[in-house]
Amino acid sequence: MSDFSLYFGLGKDHILDYANGYDHILFVVALCALYVSHDWKRVLILVTAFTIGHSITLALSTFKIVNVRSELVEFLIPVTIFITAVSNLFKNENNIGTKPMQANYFYALFFGLIHGLGFSNYLRAILGRDKTIITQLFAFNVGLEFGQLVIVLLFMSVCFILVDLFGVDRRDWKMVISSAIAGMALILMKETAFWLDK
Template identity: 65%
Template sequence: MSQFNTYFQLGYEHILDVNGYDHILFVLALCVLYQLQDWKKILILVTAFTIGHSITLALSTMNLVNFRTDIIEFLIPVTIFITAFSNILKKQGSTPSRFSSNYFYALFFGLIHGLGFSNYLKSLLGREESILMPLLGFNLGLELGQIIIVGFFTIISFVFVGLFNVSRRDWILVISSAVAGIAITLMIETKFW
């Protein structure tokens, strides 16, 4: 198996690992506002998140950026909470605009999530001569995993909202509230002071 394929598989498995559910929660908080027909917007969101975490993942892996792990582990659930809570505050019945705040969250908060991925990737890279292919493979694997998660979640959303006639606003409130609640628990567990 090639180096690229190895790291692609590792990225894919890492995002789908239930132990990494914090990143899954963030992606769900980003995408809960959208419906199945908004698949292009969802894909842009997921890709913006990948771009954000790819930047800091690369910088951290090359030792150009370094942050305390305990602070990053605390900031990740903070990003999840902010995203989910902003969904709760959005006006009832509003459809995300073309330039929704979630695009900003995906890109900017992706930078923080990339720092969280970096410790895992650094431990895998060991003494690789070149990190370009491993980084590319890992990030593309993460992207595919995120697309699968969002695709699955969007289908579940369609079933509840489209077929069972659950109010779209109620769906957003329930999912966002649950994600925000889990994020608060994670913040308490990872506080660094």
């Protein structure tokens, strides 16, 4: 198996691993919660902005150019989830897309920077002392992006069935999904509040 295939698989499996990647899954779903199936282009832009953000800090952190305490990163990740989910509650889903450059894209990019630091801890652990990591880093990022697109496809498919086919109100869909994610993010924030440890 080539290095590319190996690290592509590791990236894909990391984002799709419910036990280890659930926080990132929650963030991707929170990003998608405002949208329905015909908004798929906007969702792709959001996910790509998130990928660009986490690719930057994943590279910087893996090459040890940026170093942030892992405990802080683990706390900030659920904070990004909470902010994204709560902000969904105050947005009018019917006005989405009226502006060419939405603030959501910048939030996804910025929050992606934080998530990249979280991915880097995992990647550094599996790379060990390997110094030639450019191919592995690229493959890992591509695998992460693929995993995120799988999550988006699954979520948007469920959204299509419930909202488009069964007529669930779009606002109700947004409110239920975003509220549930915000609640889970609060639990994660409490669990990762490192300053509370004895």
